[in-house]
Structure formats: C-alpha cells, structure tokens
Amino acid sequence: MPEIVERADVVIVGSRCAGTAMAAPLARAGRTVVVLDRAAFPSDTLSTHVLFPMGVSEVAKVGALDRILALQPSRMTHLQIDLLGAGRTEKFREVDGIDYGISVPRVDQDAALLATTRDAGADVREQCAVTRIVRDNGRAIGVEYTDPAGTTRQIRANLVVGADGRHSTVAHQVGAWEPYRRSRNGRGMVFRYLDDPAADTTWASTLWEGRTEDTIAFAFPCTPKGRLLVLFMGPRAEVAEARADGEAYFARKVSEFPILAERIAAPGINRRSGQRARPTRTFAARPVRVGR
Structure with missing residues (x-):
C-alpha cells in the first residue's frame, strides 16, 4: 500500500x-x-x-474558446476541394452558432x-x-x-x-484494449509549416483539400497568423522517403498538386517572407482499432 x-x-x-x-x-x-x-x-x-465547426463548438463548451481565439487564428469558413482535377468550394455548416473552423x-x-x-x-x-x-x-x-x-x-x-x-x-x-475489429491503416502523414504568402487574402479563410490517386493533400492557415500548414497523407512507405530527404520529398509532392504549387509559389513571396520552411515532420499511421 x-x-x-x-x-x-x-x-x-x-x-x-x-x-x-x-x-x-x-x-x-x-x-x-x-x-x-x-x-x-x-x-x-x-x-x-484542425477543428471544424463541431470541434470549435466543443472547445466552447469546455470554456477554452476565448483563450484560443486570443491567439488570433484565421477563421476558416469554406472548404475548397480539388478531387482529381474536379473542384468545388463548400461553406461550413453552422454548429451551435459557430460557422468557422480554426487551426491551432x-x-x-x-x-x-x-x-x-x-x-x-x-x-x-x-x-x-x-x-x-x-x-x-x-x-x-x-x-x-x-x-x-x-x-x-x-x-x-x-x-x-x-x-x-x-x-x-x-x-x-x-481489459478494454482488444477491439472487436481492426483495420490496417496503410497511410503515413508528412507535414510542415510555411510562411503564408496569402495570409491577407481569401485563402486565409479557406481550408484546401486536394487528391490524387494515392495521396490526400491539405493546406490550411494556422496560428500564428501568416503561417500555413501543408500536409500530405500518402502511402505509409513514403514516410521513410520523407525522413531520408524531406526537401526532395516535399518538392515532389507539391508538384503533384498544381493549385497548391501555385499558392506556395505566389508572386512576391520572396519579398514578403522568404517562404521560410520549418522542418518536415512525419507520422506513420497505426492500425485503426474499433472498441467494444
């Protein structure tokens, strides 16, 4: 005892x-x-x-939303989707009076x-x-x-x-660890923060999602203002490639998404922020477990 x-x-x-x-x-x-x-x-x-309106609503219920909004995150009101070259933009649905997402x-x-x-x-x-x-x-x-x-x-x-x-x-x-179903997750995630060349434009209120046949890419503004998070969710084997040479991997993946490449290469970026890249971070997703 x-x-x-x-x-x-x-x-x-x-x-x-x-x-x-x-x-x-x-x-x-x-x-x-x-x-x-x-x-x-x-x-x-x-x-x-990323917190979508439902997640922001939950933070508000905890009572932490004022603290988080004091960090001045961009309020994302739309989701722009580019699926194999076919694009559309949708406005977030309101949840408990909240119609925006944030990334902190x-x-x-x-x-x-x-x-x-x-x-x-x-x-x-x-x-x-x-x-x-x-x-x-x-x-x-x-x-x-x-x-x-x-x-x-x-x-x-x-x-x-x-x-x-x-x-x-x-x-x-x-004794609740063993699930009744286990699904193999074959994806890995690689992401990095960039100085945001479009921090003061409509991009700042838009979360972008693009897809190729094997990869989902995301770009969303996050705190502090003027910073962009770019994330690639591709085959798990690519995590090793990114860890071996993050710069080469990142350049290759950006080239697969023309809209993302255009945003990152926006005119005047070198004069504004120099596109200072933070280190590439990686995560090899684990199997998905569903409990009892």
Missing part, C-alpha cells in the same frame, strides 16, 4: 482534448476532480491541428484547454505516470501513480476515466 492515499470524486488519466473536455464541466459542477498526465506542459503532439498547433491548443480546466477547479497534475488501476471486486476504484519525485501515490475515486490515448494504460488494465 502506498504511503499516500487520497480521495476524489473523479480521477481522469490524460489531460489533452478528451480529458479536459470531461474534467472542466465536472469540476464546475462541484465535483472533486484530479487529472493526471505523464507529460510536462507545454507539450506538442502530432494530432488534431496542439502545443497552444492543449495549453489553453489545460488552463481552462484548472480555472474550472480541477486539480491537474503533470509528470504523473499511472502504473496501476486499483480494483475492488473487479471494479476500478482508483489509480496508483508515480509523481515527479518518483513517489508512489494512490487516489481512490467514484469514477476512473481513461483519456490517455492510443497506448492507454487504463484500457490495457481494465
């Missing part, structure tokens, strides 16, 4: 999108909520840059969610790694974790929530 045992109404493992979305409203409702995360924030992650890097997005959750009254503890689910007659009644100093602690709670991602410790330990 650990030397330190606490009690709470709810303990949530994971403090990013899912964890904060549950922690903030529960804390506002007067529950004692403890949130544990192994990361030290600010902390980046390769996921969920996760290091900033999660910081806003975390600050909002703490303001709501939740006790968010960083660098705390959950090692064991505490049970009583088979029911999860708490967690055991190590704090930043390496001390083993335990929290007993009426409700234990696993919001700790694709390698969830909670899911593994309660």
